[in-house]
Amino acid sequence: MTGGAVGRVVQSRNKRYREGDFVHGVLGWQEWVVSDGRGLHKVDPKLGPISTALGVLGMPGLTAYFGLFEVGEIKAGETVFITGAAGAVGSIAGQLARIAGCRVTGSAGSAEKIRWMRGELGFDAAFDYKTTLDYRAALSEACPRGVDCFFDNTGGPQSDAAILSLAHRGRVVICGQIAHYNAEKLETGPRLLFNLIIRRARIEGFLVLDYADRFAQALARMAEWVKDGRLKYRETVVDGIENAPAAFIGMMRGENIGKQLVRIAPE
Amino acid sequence: MTGGAVGRVVQSRNKRYREGDFVHGVLGWQEWVVSDGRGLHKVDPKLGPISTALGVLGMPGLTAYFGLFEVGEIKAGETVFITGAAGAVGSIAGQLARIAGCRVTGSAGSAEKIRWMRGELGFDAAFDYKTTLDYRAALSEACPRGVDCFFDNTGGPQSDAAILSLAHRGRVVICGQIAHYNAEKLETGPRLLFNLIIRRARIEGFLVLDYADRFAQALARMAEWVKDGRLKYRETVVDGIENAPAAFIGMMRGENIGKQLVRIAPE
Numbered sequence: 001m002t003g004g005a006v007g008r009v010v011q012s013r014n015k016r017y018r019e020g021d022f023v024h025g026v027l028g029w030q031e032w033v034v035s036d037g038r039g040l041h042k043v044d045p046k047l048g049p050i051s052t053a054l055g056v057l058g059m060p061g062l063t064a065y066f067g068l069f070e071v072g073e074i075k076a077g078e079t080v081f082i083t084g085a086a087g088a089v090g091s092i093a094g095q096l097a098r099i100a101g102c103r104v105t106g107s108a109g110s111a112e113k114i115r116w117m118r119g120e121l122g123f124d125a126a127f128d129y130k131t132t133l134d135y136r137a138a139l140s141e142a143c144p145r146g147v148d149c150f151f152d153n154t155g156g157p158q159s160d161a162a163i164l165s166l167a168h169r170g171r172v173v174i175c176g177q178i179a180h181y182n183a184e185k186l187e188t189g190p191r192l193l194f195n196l197i198i199r200r201a202r203i204e205g206f207l208v209l210d211y212a213d214r215f216a217q218a219l220a221r222m223a224e225w226v227k228d229g230r231l232k233y234r235e236t237v238v239d240g241i242e243n244a245p246a247a248f249i250g251m252m253r254g255e256n257i258g259k260q261l262v263r264i265a266p267e
Numbered sequence: 268m269t270g271g272a273v274g275r276v277v278q279s280r281n282k283r284y285r286e287g288d289f290v291h292g293v294l295g296w297q298e299w300v301v302s303d304g305r306g307l308h309k310v311d312p313k314l315g316p317i318s319t320a321l322g323v324l325g326m327p328g329l330t331a332y333f334g335l336f337e338v339g340e341i342k343a344g345e346t347v348f349i350t351g352a353a354g355a356v357g358s359i360a361g362q363l364a365r366i367a368g369c370r371v372t373g374s375a376g377s378a379e380k381i382r383w384m385r386g387e388l389g390f391d392a393a394f395d396y397k398t399t400l401d402y403r404a405a406l407s408e409a410c411p412r413g414v415d416c417f418f419d420n421t422g423g424p425q426s427d428a429a430i431l432s433l434a435h436r437g438r439v440v441i442c443g444q445i446a447h448y449n450a451e452k453l454e455t456g457p458r459l460l461f462n463l464i465i466r467r468a469r470i471e472g473f474l475v476l477d478y479a480d481r482f483a484q485a486l487a488r489m490a491e492w493v494k495d496g497r498l499k500y501r502e503t504v505v506d507g508i509e510n511a512p513a514a515f516i517g518m519m520r521g522e523n524i525g526k527q528l529v530r531i532a533p534e
Contacts, residue, residue, distance in 0.1 A: 155460060177461045193422060194444045196472025203470040205463025 002026045006050050024053045029244050031264050047223040055259035056233035057219055060088035063208040065218045068096050071206045072149040072173045076101030079143045084153030086113035088259035093151050095231050098122050105142040109254045135161035155179040163192050172203040234258030269293045273317050291320045296511050298531050314490040322355050322526035323500035324486055330475040331360035332485045338473045339416040339440045343368030346410045351420030353380035355526035360418050362498050365389050372409040376521045402428035422446040430459050439470040501525030
């Protein structure tokens, strides 16, 4: 199990990094690390607090950005639905869709998450998937003209409902499938795809790393939005590496809001 | 239940059609029909025998053409897999992919169909889905570098295997889902889509009518290929409208090869 981390360089014999620089990379779940510099990226502390390099101004934010704008091809006036919408990626995706002029609906798994999405994040509608009985009815009410872009972080029955709720030429962006990560055996495949014919719709998977050559441009835009208050983020922070396993399990259970972080040293 | 038909105009008070013209349209399963001309299209007998307006030079051929070239975006050197590959659409799709310089594998449901595909139609590989036990193994052998474009006419377990066999940036063209047309209740949705993330792949549905403004251009190209022998077609013809119901049921059972036709009057 690896994990992205932001760290400070305390000593360097690599010309690209100096003492005091902040770097991001898959540094491991540890307090100190020795690196030859490969796979590291400098973090610009002027863009925002360094923790944002793990969230809104890091992979989660970039995943939301390229998933919506490039894969999902969202346009102003469209309807966007997001599962896992209170998570690190989903909470940014919802706000980016709002910034782009879309109507946004999200689902998440607690009343507190729903309140945050409807309130601070500005979602137009939201439902709690743990207490909602009929996802298709919920989507039909929240998205009466159908879903133009479905940004899927979860898979499972919510996805089934969203695929059946697609508008003409709808797009499904497969970002995550957390409902299936622990599947013990290979599950059955698509059985609802006839609706893709009816709707001339598509389902597409992507990995954000494919857009690496445009990260800097995207981060500059998002940093502006964070600074002017249009793009909000939340972090769930636990202190001490000894609490990392519990935080990870909590995340898989959906206990975090926004990006789950472990602070292992003062900033 | 409607059906496309080609007929000859025996009398006309519509300026667009003269006695003796051949027309195509959803004319019903009947020997004579009165029409106000809406939804009819002239059939050019110079392009080929008039029956081809129901097959290779009609909706099935156009569906294969736009599905592969526009939705599937096939390129020379790619690997294409087609289910229902001995049917009216699939048999054309396989040959069009060959004409485009692709390596083509198809599946169908009888030894005779497989022989036709491997022989006259020039498929590089083919397997009988009724006697093949492990579709993923069959695809792995036939498409060792993965499937770049999966043209799906069937759905079902063959589709599951093909989605798991996609190459990087693979495309799934949802043309038909015959395995699911008779589903008595709403079936479960996609459960294998994590592979779309890994492969950066997409699944897209389409209806050929969306390309209507380019039909003439496509038909002209395909008519050339038919004339020069690069594009072959086969028809399964029964005589007499009284045999239409049996022919229809036979088609649903996969008994036809190529386009299933009912001849209700001499040409």
